[in-house]
Amino acid sequence: MATQSFKTYFGRNSRQGLWYVPLLITVVGAVILTVYTDDFASPQNLSNLLSQAMPLIIVAIGQMIVIVIGGMDLSVGAIISLTTALLALDAPAFVLVPAVFAITALIGLVNGYSIVKLNVHPIIATLSVQFIVVGFARILRPVAGGSVPDIVVSCVAGTVFGIPLTVFWAVIVLLLGWKLIHGSRYGLHLFAIGGGVSSGQEDAAHNFGISDQRNVILAYVCSALFAALAGFYIAGRISSGDPGVGETFALDSVTAVAIGGTQLSGGIGSLHGTLFGAILMVLLSNGMNLANLSAFLQGAIKGAILLLVVSLQSRKKMGL
Amino acid sequence: MSNLIEMSRITKAFGANVAVRDVSLELKSGSVHALMGENGAGKSTLMKILAGVHRPDSGEIYKDGEAVSFESPRHALDFGISTVFQELSLLPNLTIAENMFLGREPVNAIGAIDYRLMHKGTQKALGDLGLSLEPSTLVSELTIAERQFVEIAHGIKADAKIFILDEPTAALNAADVEILNEQIRRLKADGKAIVYISHRMDEIFEICDTVTVMKDGVHIATRPLSELTPESLIAMMVGRELETLFPEAGRAGDSALLEFTDFKLTQDSEPLSFTIKAGEIVALAGLEGQGQREIVRSAIGQFVPYRGTISVRNQTVTLPVAESSGVRSLKALGVGFVPEDRKEEGLLLSLSVSENIELGIHSSRSAILPAQRLRDTVKQTMESLGIKVAGPTAPVASLSGGNQQKVLLGRYLALDIDVLIIEEPTRGVDIGAKAEIYRLLRNLADSGKAILVLSRETVELIGLCDRINVVHDRTIVAEMPAKNASEHKILEAALRQYETENEL
Numbered sequence: 001m002a003t004q005s006f007k008t009y010f011g012r013n014s015r016q017g018l019w020y021v022p023l024l025i026t027v028v029g030a031v032i033l034t035v036y037t038d039d040f041a042s043p044q045n046l047s048n049l050l051s052q053a054m055p056l057i058i059v060a061i062g063q064m065i066v067i068v069i070g071g072m073d074l075s076v077g078a079i080i081s082l083t084t085a086l087l088a089l090d091a092p093a094f095v096l097v098p099a100v101f102a103i104t105a106l107i108g109l110v111n112g113y114s115i116v117k118l119n120v121h122p123i124i125a126t127l128s129v130q131f132i133v134v135g136f137a138r139i140l141r142p143v144a145g146g147s148v149p150d151i152v153v154s155c156v157a158g159t160v161f162g163i164p165l166t167v168f169w170a171v172i173v174l175l176l177g178w179k180l181i182h183g184s185r186y187g188l189h190l191f192a193i194g195g196g197v198s199s200g201q202e203d204a205a206h207n208f209g210i211s212d213q214r215n216v217i218l219a220y221v222c223s224a225l226f227a228a229l230a231g232f233y234i235a236g237r238i239s240s241g242d243p244g245v246g247e248t249f250a251l252d253s254v255t256a257v258a259i260g261g262t263q264l265s266g267g268i269g270s271l272h273g274t275l276f277g278a279i280l281m282v283l284l285s286n287g288m289n290l291a292n293l294s295a296f297l298q299g300a301i302k303g304a305i306l307l308l309v310v311s312l313q314s315r316k317k318m319g320l
Numbered sequence: 321m322s323n324l325i326e327m328s329r330i331t332k333a334f335g336a337n338v339a340v341r342d343v344s345l346e347l348k349s350g351s352v353h354a355l356m357g358e359n360g361a362g363k364s365t366l367m368k369i370l371a372g373v374h375r376p377d378s379g380e381i382y383k384d385g386e387a388v389s390f391e392s393p394r395h396a397l398d399f400g401i402s403t404v405f406q407e408l409s410l411l412p413n414l415t416i417a418e419n420m421f422l423g424r425e426p427v428n429a430i431g432a433i434d435y436r437l438m439h440k441g442t443q444k445a446l447g448d449l450g451l452s453l454e455p456s457t458l459v460s461e462l463t464i465a466e467r468q469f470v471e472i473a474h475g476i477k478a479d480a481k482i483f484i485l486d487e488p489t490a491a492l493n494a495a496d497v498e499i500l501n502e503q504i505r506r507l508k509a510d511g512k513a514i515v516y517i518s519h520r521m522d523e524i525f526e527i528c529d530t531v532t533v534m535k536d537g538v539h540i541a542t543r544p545l546s547e548l549t550p551e552s553l554i555a556m557m558v559g560r561e562l563e564t565l566f567p568e569a570g571r572a573g574d575s576a577l578l579e580f581t582d583f584k585l586t587q588d589s590e591p592l593s594f595t596i597k598a599g600e601i602v603a604l605a606g607l608e609g610q611g612q613r614e615i616v617r618s619a620i621g622q623f624v625p626y627r628g629t630i631s632v633r634n635q636t637v638t639l640p641v642a643e644s645s646g647v648r649s650l651k652a653l654g655v656g657f658v659p660e661d662r663k664e665e666g667l668l669l670s671l672s673v674s675e676n677i678e679l680g681i682h683s684s685r686s687a688i689l690p691a692q693r694l695r696d697t698v699k700q701t702m703e704s705l706g707i708k709v710a711g712p713t714a715p716v717a718s719l720s721g722g723n724q725q726k727v728l729l730g731r732y733l734a735l736d737i738d739v740l741i742i743e744e745p746t747r748g749v750d751i752g753a754k755a756e757i758y759r760l761l762r763n764l765a766d767s768g769k770a771i772l773v774l775s776r777e778t779v780e781l782i783g784l785c786d787r788i789n790v791v792h793d794r795t796i797v798a799e800m801p802a803k804n805a806s807e808h809k810i811l812e813a814a815l816r817q818y819e820t821e822n823e824l
Contacts, residue, residue, distance in 0.1 A: 014458075015414070179432075185433060188414070188422070188425060189423075191413060194413070195411035195412055195413035201409055205422075207373060207393050208422040209393045210394075267412075
């Protein structure tokens with residue numbers, strides 16, 4: 001990728017989208033918060049910030065994978081809730097952890113099959129699956145409680161060589177996401193499929209010999225697995241099961257992806273943009289909390305920023 | 321010469337519509353096989369079966385005598401069948417190199433895509449076609465002709481034995497077509513088999529050896545081209561003698577309808593001016609990218625010229641005009657604009673024929689007025705244009721290229737405009753429909769309208785128009801009556817070896 005030209009990354013028509021916009025806003029916001037508050041730049045707050053941002057970063061990477069192909073996954077929040085509920089069941093970790101990933105992969109398959117084989121619109125398909133999954137999570141654990149295996153907690157909390165484990169999570173998840181989205185043939189094929197969808201030639205990728213159906217299904221499996229990973233992380237943080245913990249993640253992840261410069265019509269976007277989009281969202285909450293803004297006003301400001309950032313990248317300007 | 325591939329008694333239906341019925345085709349190595357027929361004759365469907373896009377309902381494909389069947393385009397490519405599809409199917413958000421290698425990207429030691437190798441291969445393939453485009457350029461930044469070349473490069477780069485070229489030259493001008501022809505001759509010399517689909521007669525006779533004619537999904541005949549003349553070939557295609565492709569020239573009126581005066585495309589280009597009278601069809605000809613398109617697009621506000629005025633029936637507009645209101649203000653003056661890319665810029669493909677025709681009328685009325693029922697207008701328009709369709713409610717996307725173009729013409733016909741500006745009137749349109757569209761345009765002119773035509777097909781401009789303005793280097797370098805014009809003269813003028821004064 002080093003051979004990809006500068007222009008491919010920064011040009012107006014870049015396939016990466018306007019990922020530097022959330023980065024700029026994040027940097028400006030961080031500078032303002034450092035100057036005007038006492039606590040923001042403290043290692044404690046920064047570490048907190050990263051662990052607050054971590055689940056959203058993980059989910060958003062999965063969400064981005066399906067958005068790049070012109071889809072959307074609204075079941076990710078429910079998958080997070082289900083994951084924590086499953087992990088808080090009374091069973092040994094070596095059963096629970098593989099079971100979680102197997103079940104969530106299966107949910108991803110259901111999403112993918114409904115969209116590809118049954119021709120259901122992605123929003124409707126994943127919205128339906130979301131209701132089903134939330135239902136099961138509530139059946140397993142009607143209210144928050146229980147406890148997750150110790151090993152799950154120790155995978156998330158604590159430090160190694162004085163470095164918080166969250167940092168390792170960030171590195172591993174980003175490497176994984178990078179490899180999937182920007183460093184593999186699979187990633188390029190996702191962009192190809194999305195480019196076909198957004199330019200009105202759905203068959204184009206198929207005609208190039210890409211097995212689009214399998215790739216789309218796989219994208220929804222990836223998205224479900226990333227959500228499960230986020231659920232695992234949250235379970236380790238709260239060390240219990242909570243069927244409501246994932247509620248906000250479906251829309252928050254879509255928002256983070258959109259702020260990160262990924263086009264909802266598909267074919268344009270970047271992992272780094274998604275990362276900065278997620279960080280910006282968490283930073284906003286963090287900063288507005290430090291500034292004692294009311295929760296209602298916070299929501300309004302988030303919405304305004306989403307509108308502002310996304311309006312910078314209308315499809316025409318991106319050359320599609 | 322051996323049969324590389326044989327398609328035997330292929331039948332394919334889409335629902336109740338049989339697109340290909342019992343057609344056989346043999347391809348020999350070292351030979352260029354033309355496949356001809358009107359749009360909807362089943363050529364593209366037959367080739368999509370060979371390319372693995374569709375599976376036949378019945379029939380067999382033999383390669384070197386062995387029966388094969390293709391599950392997917394990928395599979396057909398593995399068998400050595402490479403296709404340049406009719407529809408521009410490149411992905412705009414991918415770079416040239418990524419499009420060239422899509423589906424078979426080389427990977428390096430760590431499993432990442434090897435961009436260095438891809439860029440090298442791309443540069444070479446484009447170089448063979450005489451192009452020097454940066455492989456990392458996104459396809460969305462290319463012109464239509466450049467995209468077509470990339471598509472061709474993609475198709476003929478493959479290490480295949482059989483090449484299907486489905487209307488590869490629709491967006492190319494004569495000079496570009498010659499570059500492609502050289503490549504086809506090279507492939508032929510290498511012993512490859514080539515299927516060539518085109519509506520341009522001159523190309524067919526220049527590079528093809530054999531022709532198979534299809535009509536309504538049925539095989540009509542397969543003949544060596546040396547036995548045929550363009551007239552006999554057209555007769556086979558349309559099933560009747562087409563007396564003349566082009567209508568008779570009309571007579572220009574006296575009043576000037578459309579005038580470009582003191583027009584400068586860019587600050588350092590020579591000023592130009594021209595006039596079109598009522599009853600006249602006038603062309604802007606020239607090599608690709610010399611500014612013809614920009615001159616036309618200046619009038620609708622999609623290009624900002626340095627200065628100039630256009631007048632329609634003595635009402636004058638000073639350029640540049642705003643992009644957002646260009647087409648509308650022009651329409652208010654009675655000027656219709658039919659863009660080159662009718663699918664992207666002209667029609668609303670998912671809407672019906674009637675809605676597409678009504679659109680022009682609706683858009684010139686106030687938005688809050690209730691939409692009129694325009695059934696009679698639509699019906700009249702469809703009849704006068706001879707649009708072949710199940711009914712006015714059929715979606716435009718289901719129509720053939722020729723009928724789509726007629727719908728677009730119908731939109732302006734229904735509006736009763738005075739001046740029509742039309743780009744590439746017959747792009748992707750079959751020969752029968754071409755003749756009809758030429759006749760329609762001539763009838764329009766005869767009824768006192770002025771028409772400005774832009775086309776890459778010089779033959780078309782000579783046959784259709786009354787006068788030809790040759791554009792070179794952003795200005796008009798020659799003007800000639802079409803009846804004195806020839807491809808050679810236009811090319812010479814375009815290359816500035818031609819002195820207008822000597823001729824006139």
